[in-house]
Amino acid sequence: MKRKLDLPLTITLSALALFVFIPMLSAFEFSIRTPAKGGYGWDQYLWAIREEEFFYYIIRSGWLAAVTVLITLIVLVPTMTWLHLSKSTIRPFVDGISLLPLVIPVVAFAVGAQISFPEFVQDTVLELPFLYFVLALPYAYRTLDIGLNSIPLKTLTEAARSAGANWWRTIITVIIPVIKSAVVGTVAITFALSLGEYTLTVLLHWDTFPTWVTFVAQENILGAIAISMMSLIIPFLVLTAVTLVSPERSTQGRK
Amino acid sequence: MSSKSLTLRNISKRFGNVNALNNFNLEVGVGELVALLGPSGCGKTTALRVVAGLEHQDTGSVLVGDRDISQTPAHKRNMGMVFQAYSLFPNLTVEENVAFGLQMRKVSKHVRLKKAHELLDLVGLDSQSKRFTHQLSGGQQQRVALARALAFEPEILLLDEPLSALDAQVRVNLREEIRRLQLSLGTTTLFVTHDQEEAMALSDRVGVMNNGVLEQIETPDTLYNKPATSFVASFVGTMNRIPAQLIDGHVQLFGKKIPVLRNGNESGNVVALVRPESIAIKSTESDANAKVLTRLFMGASSNIVCQTKDGTVIQSLMSSAESGDLHPGSAVKLEVTNREVLISNA
Numbered sequence: 278m279k280r281k282l283d284l285p286l287t288i289t290l291s292a293l294a295l296f297v298f299i300p301m302l303s304a305f306e307f308s309i310r311t312p313a314k315g316g317y318g319w320d321q322y323l324w325a326i327r328e329e330e331f332f333y334y335i336i337r338s339g340w341l342a343a344v345t346v347l348i349t350l351i352v353l354v355p356t357m358t359w360l361h362l363s364k365s366t367i368r369p370f371v372d373g374i375s376l377l378p379l380v381i382p383v384v385a386f387a388v389g390a391q392i393s394f395p396e397f398v399q400d401t402v403l404e405l406p407f408l409y410f411v412l413a414l415p416y417a418y419r420t421l422d423i424g425l426n427s428i429p430l431k432t433l434t435e436a437a438r439s440a441g442a443n444w445w446r447t448i449i450t451v452i453i454p455v456i457k458s459a460v461v462g463t464v465a466i467t468f469a470l471s472l473g474e475y476t477l478t479v480l481l482h483w484d485t486f487p488t489w490v491t492f493v494a495q496e497n498i499l500g501a502i503a504i505s506m507m508s509l510i511i512p513f514l515v516l517t518a519v520t521l522v523s524p525e526r527s528t529q530g531r532k
Numbered sequence: 533m534s535s536k537s538l539t540l541r542n543i544s545k546r547f548g549n550v551n552a553l554n555n556f557n558l559e560v561g562v563g564e565l566v567a568l569l570g571p572s573g574c575g576k577t578t579a580l581r582v583v584a585g586l587e588h589q590d591t592g593s594v595l596v597g598d599r600d601i602s603q604t605p606a607h608k609r610n611m612g613m614v615f616q617a618y619s620l621f622p623n624l625t626v627e628e629n630v631a632f633g634l635q636m637r638k639v640s641k642h643v644r645l646k647k648a649h650e651l652l653d654l655v656g657l658d659s660q661s662k663r664f665t666h667q668l669s670g671g672q673q674q675r676v677a678l679a680r681a682l683a684f685e686p687e688i689l690l691l692d693e694p695l696s697a698l699d700a701q702v703r704v705n706l707r708e709e710i711r712r713l714q715l716s717l718g719t720t721t722l723f724v725t726h727d728q729e730e731a732m733a734l735s736d737r738v739g740v741m742n743n744g745v746l747e748q749i750e751t752p753d754t755l756y757n758k759p760a761t762s763f764v765a766s767f768v769g770t771m772n773r774i775p776a777q778l779i780d781g782h783v784q785l786f787g788k789k790i791p792v793l794r795n796g797n798e799s800g801n802v803v804a805l806v807r808p809e810s811i812a813i814k815s816t817e818s819d820a821n822a823k824v825l826t827r828l829f830m831g832a833s834s835n836i837v838c839q840t841k842d843g844t845v846i847q848s849l850m851s852s853a854e855s856g857d858l859h860p861g862s863a864v865k866l867e868v869t870n871r872e873v874l875i876s877n878a
Contacts (some may be wrong), residue, residue, distance in 0.1 A: 429617060432615055433616070433621065435586050435606075436613070436619035437621070438606040439585075439586070439607070439681075440633035440681075441605075441610075441637055441684065442632075443605070446636060451623075452612070452620055452633075454621075455622055455623050
C-alpha cells in the first residue's frame, strides 16, 4: 500500500535539509573553485593532504576526541546507572548540574583550568579531554538519560547480578549493549564536539586541528574550507565505524 | 545438583517508617519448595530480595546450609532468580540468555551452550534457542527465565511472583512445569506469591505473612484446615464470619453447641470462622433459619449464598447434584458440620 504523504512533515524536513545542506554545498562549491585556472578542480584538497601538518593535527585531534569519549563513557555510564537505580534525591540536582556547561562561558572554564589544574596536568595536552568532557556533558548526559529511561534497568540489573555478574560486568555485558543506540549517539556527539572545539583550545594555548585550520585560513581561505569539508566527513566515518563494530542485535519490540 | 537448606534468622528490615520485616524467621529444607503468601506490602518480596542479596537486612542473618551469606554480595550467592517482569536480556538470543550465568562463571562456550540446550529442552523451548526474546510469548519468556535461573545449578531457586503477569491458562501450565522441574532437579526453592491457589498447588509448605511477620508456616492441608490465626483463616480460602456468643469454651451456631478450637483472649461476643464446605443446607419450611440469595453453579460443585434471619450472609459449598432444588428465596436450615470451630474477636 502506498503511504500517504505527510505534507507538514515533508515541508518541515525539507526546510531543515535546505538549512543544513545549502551552506555545506556552497562551501563545497567554493572549495573546488580554481581561481587561477578558472572552473573547478581538486587543487585545494590535493594541497591539503600534501601538507604534513594536516595529518599531524587531524591525528592529534582524533586521539584527543577518542580520549574524551573514553572519559565520558567511563564516568557517565556507571554514574548514571547508579543515579537511575538508586532512589537518590540528588538526581534532579545532577540533572541541573549537567546543564551548567551550556550557560558558563568557555573563558571561565579556561581560567578555572589554569587556576585549579595542577601544573603537571597543564603541561600536557591531556588536560583538554577533561575539559572537552565537561563541554560535551549536557548532550552526552541527555542522550544516555533517554537510553536508560527506555529500558527496565532495575530488573535487568538484578537479573544480571543474581546470575553472577558483578557491577562492571553488568554494565559492560548487559547495560551498554541494551542501550547501544544511546551509547553510539553519545560517542558521536562527544567525538564531534571534541574534534571541532576551538575557543577553549586557543585560550589554553594548545594547537589542534581547528586552530590549525584557522591559521591556514589566514593565508589560504580556499584551502581552509577544503580542509573543513574533509573534517566534516570524519565524524560520519567514526559514527559508521562504531555502528559497524558493535554487533547488530535487535532490541526492538520488547513487551 | 548441590542444593542446600536455607535459613533466615531474626531478619528485620525497615524502609523509612515502614517495618517490612520484623524479626522474621524461616527455614527451607533441602529440596523443599516453600511459598511465602500474603497481601501486598506484607514483606514477602522483601524477604526474597534479602535472600537474593538485592536488599540488605538491618539485622539478622541468612544461611545457606551452614554458610552465613549475610554479607555476601548478590552475584556471589549462587542463587537462581525468576522475576515477575520478563527480565530477559533483549540483546541476547534465547540460548545466550540461558548460558549467561555460566558465562559469568567463566565456563567454556562449548560447555555452556550444551548446558543451555539441556535446560531449554527441559522447558520445551530448544527449537527457539536462536531467537531473540521479544519474539517469544510471555509464557515462553518466563520458561527461558526459569531455564536461565537453573542453568548454573544454583543452591537455591528464588521465584518472585513469576506467574502473575501471565494469562490464566499459561499460568496453570507453567506452575505445573515449575513444580515438575523443581522436583526432578531437587532444587531448594523459595516462591513468593499473593495467589493462594498458586501457593497451595505448588508448595510443600506455605508461609502466610502479614505485616512483616510469618503468621503460620505449614503444609497446604494443615494451613487450610487448621489455621493458627484468624488472619490466616481469612486469607487462605473463603471463610464465613458468623457472630456468636462464647460461653465456657463453646459457641452456639444455628442451634448447635460447638467447642472452639483455640480460646485466646476472646470472650463474650466473638466471630466464628467456618469454611463454606462446613455449612450444610437442608431445604425445609418448618424450622428454616435462613433463605437462599443466589446459587452459583461451578460445575461439580455450587456455591450457595444464604442470608440468616439476623442478616448475616453465609456461603456454602455443596455438590451441584445435592443443591439442585435450592433456588433464590428458598427457605433453608443451615447447620455447621465442624466438630470444632475457630473464633476471632468480633
